[in-house]
Amino acid sequence: xxxxxxxxxxxxxxxIVVARRTVYVYQAPVxxxxxxxxxxxxxxxxTGYLIAWPPGSLGGEASAHxxxxxxxxxxxxxxxxxxxxxxxxxxxxxxxxxxxxxxxWVPVWKKNFWDGLWNEAKWYAFAVKFxxxxxxxxxxxxxxxxxxxxxxxxxxxxxxxxxxxxxxxEDSLWAKLFxxxxxxxxxxxxxxxxxxxxxxxxxxFAAIHVYAAVREDIMSRQSMISSMISGxxxxxxxxx
Amino acid sequence: MSATETFYDVIRRQGITRRNFSKFCxxxxxxxxxxxxxxxxxxxxxxxxxxxxxxxxxxxxxxxxSESFIRSAHPLVKDVVLSMISLDYDDTIMAAAGHQADAxxxxxxxxxxGKFILAVEGNPPLNEDGMFCxxxxxxxxxxxxxxxxxxxxxxxWGSCASWGCVQAAKPNPTHAVPIDKVITDKPIIKVxxxxxxxxxxxxxxxxVNTFGRLPELDRQGRPLMFYSQRIxxxxxxxxxxxxxxxxxxxxxxxxxxxxxxxxxxxxxxxxYNACSTVRWNDGVSFPIQSGHGCIGCSEDGFWDxxxxxxxxxxxxxxxxxxxADKIGIAATAAVVGAMxxxxxxxxxxxxxxxxxxHDTPPSAPQK
Numbered sequence: 001x002x003x004x005x006x007x008x009x010x011x012x013x014x015x016i017v018v019a020r021r022t023v024y025v026y027q028a029p030v031x032x033x034x035x036x037x038x039x040x041x042x043x044x045x046x047t048g049y050l051i052a053w054p055p056g057s058l059g060g061e062a063s064a065h066x067x068x069x070x071x072x073x074x075x076x077x078x079x080x081x082x083x084x085x086x087x088x089x090x091x092x093x094x095x096x097x098x099x100x101x102x103x104x105w106v107p108v109w110k111k112n113f114w115d116g117l118w119n120e121a122k123w124y125a126f127a128v129k130f131x132x133x134x135x136x137x138x139x140x141x142x143x144x145x146x147x148x149x150x151x152x153x154x155x156x157x158x159x160x161x162x163x164x165x166x167x168x169x170e171d172s173l174w175a176k177l178f179x180x181x182x183x184x185x186x187x188x189x190x191x192x193x194x195x196x197x198x199x200x201x202x203x204x205f206a207a208i209h210v211y212a213a214v215r216e217d218i219m220s221r222q223s224m225i226s227s228m229i230s231g232x233x234x235x236x237x238x239x240x
Numbered sequence: 241m242s243a244t245e246t247f248y249d250v251i252r253r254q255g256i257t258r259r260n261f262s263k264f265c266x267x268x269x270x271x272x273x274x275x276x277x278x279x280x281x282x283x284x285x286x287x288x289x290x291x292x293x294x295x296x297x298x299x300x301x302x303x304x305x306s307e308s309f310i311r312s313a314h315p316l317v318k319d320v321v322l323s324m325i326s327l328d329y330d331d332t333i334m335a336a337a338g339h340q341a342d343a344x345x346x347x348x349x350x351x352x353x354g355k356f357i358l359a360v361e362g363n364p365p366l367n368e369d370g371m372f373c374x375x376x377x378x379x380x381x382x383x384x385x386x387x388x389x390x391x392x393x394x395x396x397w398g399s400c401a402s403w404g405c406v407q408a409a410k411p412n413p414t415h416a417v418p419i420d421k422v423i424t425d426k427p428i429i430k431v432x433x434x435x436x437x438x439x440x441x442x443x444x445x446x447x448v449n450t451f452g453r454l455p456e457l458d459r460q461g462r463p464l465m466f467y468s469q470r471i472x473x474x475x476x477x478x479x480x481x482x483x484x485x486x487x488x489x490x491x492x493x494x495x496x497x498x499x500x501x502x503x504x505x506x507x508x509x510x511x512y513n514a515c516s517t518v519r520w521n522d523g524v525s526f527p528i529q530s531g532h533g534c535i536g537c538s539e540d541g542f543w544d545x546x547x548x549x550x551x552x553x554x555x556x557x558x559x560x561x562x563x564a565d566k567i568g569i570a571a572t573a574a575v576v577g578a579m580x581x582x583x584x585x586x587x588x589x590x591x592x593x594x595x596x597x598h599d600t601p602p603s604a605p606q607k
Contacts, residue, residue, distance in 0.1 A: 052551060052565070054503065057486045057494055067484030126585060166509075170458060170468040179459055186403070186460055186540035189510040193545075193553045193564055200568025204575050211579045215586060 025099045025135050026231040033089040034228055040082035041202065047075035048199050076164060083157045099136035106146045113139050123220075131220045133235055141212065148205045152198060159195040163188065247286040247449070250323040261286075264315070268446055271314055271439075273465060285450040286324075292449050293348055293356040295387060296330035299380045300373050300407045300416055301362025305398040306332055308435035312442040313522035320442050324449055328356070331375075342376050345383075349390045357448065358391035360384065360401045364422055365414035372414040381422055388423040393454055395429045395444065396420070399537060402432035402461075409543035410556075420461070427454055430461040432513075434537035439518050440466045460540075462512065471508035471534050474516040477501070495531065505549040506533030513538040 026034075050071050058065045093101045107113045116132060120140035123131040131138065137145055162181035165174035166188060185191045217224035223234040251261060262283065269278030298306075310317050310333075321327050327334075329344045336344065348356055362380075365372035370379030388394055396419050399405040407416040420428050431444055444463055447455045455463040472478065480486070480500040487495045487504050502509070508516070511534050515526040527534055533549070536542040545553045552563040 054484060054486060057488060057499065058484050062479040062483040062485055065483035065485065069482040071484075124582070126589065166470060167473070170464065183459060187510065187536070187542065187545060189507060189536060189539065189542075189545045189553055192510060193555065196552065196564035197555070197568060200564065200572060203568070204572050207572065207576060207579065211583070215583065219586065219590075 020234050020236055022232045022234045023135050024231055025097070025233045026228055027092075027096050027100060028231065029088070029092045030096065030100050031228055031231055033085050033092070036085050037082060037089075040078045040085070041206065043074055043078035044082065045199060045203055045206075047071050047078065048196070051075060052196055079157075079160050079164070082153075083161070086153060086157065102137050102142055103145055103150050106143060113142075117143065131216075133220070133222050135233065144205070144208070148201065149209075152201050152205065156195065156198045156202065159191050159198065163191055163195060245291060246289060247291060247324050250291070251319075254323070264319075268315060268450075272443060272447060282450050285452070289449070289452060291324065291326040293326045293328045293352045294359055294445070295328060295345065295348055295356055295391070296359045296361065297380075297384060297387065298331060298375075299360065299362030299364050299384065299400070299419075300414070301398065301400045303332060303361070304435040305361045305400075305441070306330075308433075308438045309397075309441050310438075311521060312438035314439055315442055315446060317438070317442060320445055325357075325445060345387065349387065353390045355392055356390075357393055357395060357445075358387050358426075359395040359397055360419050361397040362400045363404060363407070363416050363418055365407070365416045366422075367413070367415035372416075384419065385422055388419075388426055391426055393427045393429065393448070394419065394423055395431060395448075396461075397431055397441065398436055399432045399434045399539075399542070402430040403540040403542075405434060406543055409541070428461055429454055429457065429463060432462065432467075432538040434542075436538070437466075437514055437518050437520060440514055458512075466514045466518075467512045467538070469512065469514075469517075471511045471513055471516045471528070475508055475528060476516065477528060498531075501528060501531075501533040503551060504533050505547060505551055507536030507539070507542070507545075507548075508534040511536040511539050 051068075054068055054071070058067055090104065093104050116134075116139035119128065119132055120138050122128045124140070136142075158178055158181055161174050161178040165172055165178055168174045170179075181191060182188060185194070213224045213228075216222070217226075221236045223232070223236070227233045248261065252258075262279070265282040265286065266279040269282050272278070274281070312320065315324070328348050329341065331337075331341055334341060334344075362373075364370060364379075364381035364384055366381060370381040373380040375383055396402045400407065400416075401419045404412070404416055404418050407414060408418070420430075429444060429448075431441060433440070440463075443466065444455065447463075447465075455465055458464050458467060472481070475481075477498060477500045480498070481502055485494065485497075485499040487499050487501050489495070490504070500506070506528065508528060515534070516528065519526045519529070535548045536545065539545070544556075547554065550563070552565055554560070555562050555564060555567060558567050
């Protein structure tokens with residue numbers, strides 16, 4: 001690339017142009033999973049809320065409508081899609097790069113991790129001027145991803161399929177796979193309650209996730225949002 | 241009360257014909273959902289098996305299980321009590337009292353060791369060494385353990401014996417526990433409900449008496465033939481649920497039309513029982529048919545899963561009136577507010593630094 005020429009153009013605007021390093025970090029299966037998961041979660045939030053608080057009653061004959069049926073179908077379909085993609089995402093962790101494994105473990109035994117976590121906390125508390133740069137998740141994000149997203153999603157998948165098995169029947173595959181949930185919560189009303197609470201946990205996670213991604217994209221001198229589209233993370237240091 | 245007398249002997253003595261006996265066997269087999277050979281199996285069992293001695297004990301309870309039981313229509317409770325089983329002890333309805341009654345317990349224990357069925361209505365309180373339920377001068381829990389040790393199987397009548405019910409609801413001052421917390425070495429059939437349906441109770445007894453074994457139970461110990469489906473699964477108002485037609489207020493037009501009671505807090509979707517199929521009082525009605533939502537009386541800890549009239553249960557750890565939505569919306573609002581403040585501080589910092597050249601970051605990318 002002709003840097004001299006670019007420098008000429010930028011000089012016209014009074015800006016400095018530098019060469020920037022990029023690292024290929026999010027492989028295609030991770031990116032596809034990320035956006036499918038985001039779409040499923042959106043459908044699940046909306047339909048899940050509507051299952052607890054159905055829209056206003058419809059008039060006329062029952063045979064003329066299937067409103068609750070469609071809402072529940074959308075919820076079940078999105079839930080099953082999410083579960084299948086989550087399972088594939090887990091399998092991919094065995095084949096993908098180091099960043100693809102971060103969702104499923106936290107290196108709590110490494111001093112480096114706690115040191116980085118403390119630094120990241122200070123960065124969010126405006127106590128340090130620069131965040132450290134990471135190829136994958138920073139330690140704080142790593143921690144949140146595992147404990148809130150991964151464990152939260154596993155909880156929602158287990159309770160969700162357990163609730164689904166109630167309609168599918170005692171002798172269904174779902175009851176055999178997820179019926180153990182009712183040994184922990186013998187009254188399935190509790191499973192409804194905690195599944196609904198889980199909706200809000202993941203909703204808050206999504207809000208923080210979007211905020212942090214946008215803010216880090218602007219502030220942390222490394223790309224975030226476009227990385228989940230192209231897979232490449234760009235480090236925006238003036239000096240390399 | 242001879243030990244060798246069979247059900248068939250008893251009913252023939254009462255003047256019932258062989259033909260009517262066969263009819264009874266067919267009906268019973270059909271009601272239990274048995275196959276084509278079911279009727280002859282029932283007949284064979286009733287002709288040959290000696291009547292099973294049953295001891296019916298009462299702990300902390302309200303006797304609603306007994307009240308329900310005596311209203312059984314198929315089979316009639318008189319057939320069950322007088323012919324099918326040998327109800328040797330039931331302090332509420334037996335003629336004997338005091339020491340005479342107590343003597344029967346000991347006699348049955350010795351004479352039919354490992355052969356009698358122990359039916360328990362109510363549950364034992366454990367606090368203060370069981371002093372909250374004294375029966376014949378002794379804590380009920382001691383008597384219960386003693387009788388259970390020699391029983392063939394145990395039937396837990398109602399939600400008290402199965403889950404704890406009202407006396408075990410928070411804060412449970414007497415520390416009442418379901419019977420499976422004190423009887424751990426015997427098979428227990430849980431027949432929950434407050435009370436259980438009469439036909440379900442007699443149906444369970446008929447099954448055990450006929451086949452000499454326990455019916456197939458689910459993970460939580462309930463007979464699958466009566467507790468494998470939710471009220472919601474067989475509710476006659478289910479089409480209104482699927483259509484999205486709900487009662488919004490108790491006195492609205494939708495209530496008059498018999499729409500689904502889901503929004504009024506009906507616990508049908510989380511309650512395993514046979515009300516929507518067997519119904520009550522010889523099949524006359526059940527709560528939802530009478531316009532009131534199910535309160536989930538056959539489910540574990542149903543008193544603490546209230547309110548009865550709201551879809552979402554309260555979560556008491558977060559205040560007495562909190563539910564998943566109130567907690568979730570408050571937490572989301574707090575987080576979004578915190579993010580807005582954080583973003584504001586970030587923006588102010590950026591504006592103040594504007595115009596100055598970028599500092600050099602301290603470190604290179606890290607693994």
